[in-house]
Amino acid sequence: MHQTMDRAKRRDVTDPAPEVAVHSEYLVKKLANAQRNLYGTVKFDVVSREIRKWSGGLDRKPRILDIGCSTSISKEYLADTGLEFDYCGADYEAAFEPDIVLDATRLTEHRDELPWRPDVITLLDVLEHLPGKGPAIESVMRQCGEVVAPGGLVLAVVPQLYRLDRLKLKHLHYPEHQVRMTLREWSDIIEQAVTIEAVIGIGYLSILPYLPMLSPWYEETNRHGKLFHHLRGKTFEWGPLKPVETTLTRGLGRLPGFRGWCNSSLLVCRAKG
Numbered sequence: 611m612h613q614t615m616d617r618a619k620r621r622d623v624t625d626p627a628p629e630v631a632v633h634s635e636y637l638v639k640k641l642a643n644a645q646r647n648l649y650g651t652v653k654f655d656v657v658s659r660e661i662r663k664w665s666g667g668l669d670r671k672p673r674i675l676d677i678g679c680s681t682s683i684s685k686e687y688l689a690d691t692g693l694e695f696d697y698c699g700a701d702y703e704a705a706f707e708p709d710i711v712l713d714a715t716r717l718t719e720h721r722d723e724l725p726w727r728p729d730v731i732t733l734l735d736v737l738e739h740l741p742g743k744g745p746a747i748e749s750v751m752r753q754c755g756e757v758v759a760p761g762g763l764v765l766a767v768v769p770q771l772y773r774l775d776r777l778k779l780k781h782l783h784y785p786e787h788q789v790r791m792t793l794r795e796w797s798d799i800i801e802q803a804v805t806i807e808a809v810i811g812i813g814y815l816s817i818l819p820y821l822p823m824l825s826p827w828y829e830e831t832n833r834h835g836k837l838f839h840h841l842r843g844k845t846f847e848w849g850p851l852k853p854v855e856t857t858l859t860r861g862l863g864r865l866p867g868f869r870g871w872c873n874s875s876l877l878v879c880r881a882k883g
Contacts, residue, residue: 654687675728678736755881793870813873
């Protein structure tokens, strides 16, 4: 993709494979073989539409820095929407083989490693994983505002009814989520660092598989957990549901009463100015 990156990744075939440190075994195991799904389809429809709307006046393709890219599946999803763009995937897990191994909490220190100054920085289901909670979230968003090109976008997707996060039920615990917050709590932290221009709800059918988690007896391995996995992995991956979910999100996602009562919410942000 970028010659400098290709050279950096290239090594002699006779060299032994380097040992890769894994910071989060849970996430690497979960995301290494991640497949496209109902939620991903509607999420990237929303993200693509926002990028397309913003980049309409550019005389070149928008440059996207995808922080927390994992396996860079975002690149495939966005390309499938018909969006043309330049892409750089960044993640602190070298096991994912991102374009740049980068610690988001020290983003400004990595500026010289970027192939260009990004027009759009995406943090798609990333901020909830940051250790340090509120201060770390604010710091990362502030650094994104410093790194993004003037007038550019910072797009952050945060969980809401994903695993019923915003309800903060005591019997539920998702090991990699450092925080569980309502949309208002997310916004209060993020707007300390950047300007939030819009909030869009994402996913209204894809929250239904999480309903078994309302039971105080829910466990991943009991009948409640098995029902959840069946609903999410099979029932709600039926192909015709994807256009329905997209239509629902386009219709409900910007309505005040629905922007936080959904799978996740997109915060469309710009650097303070």
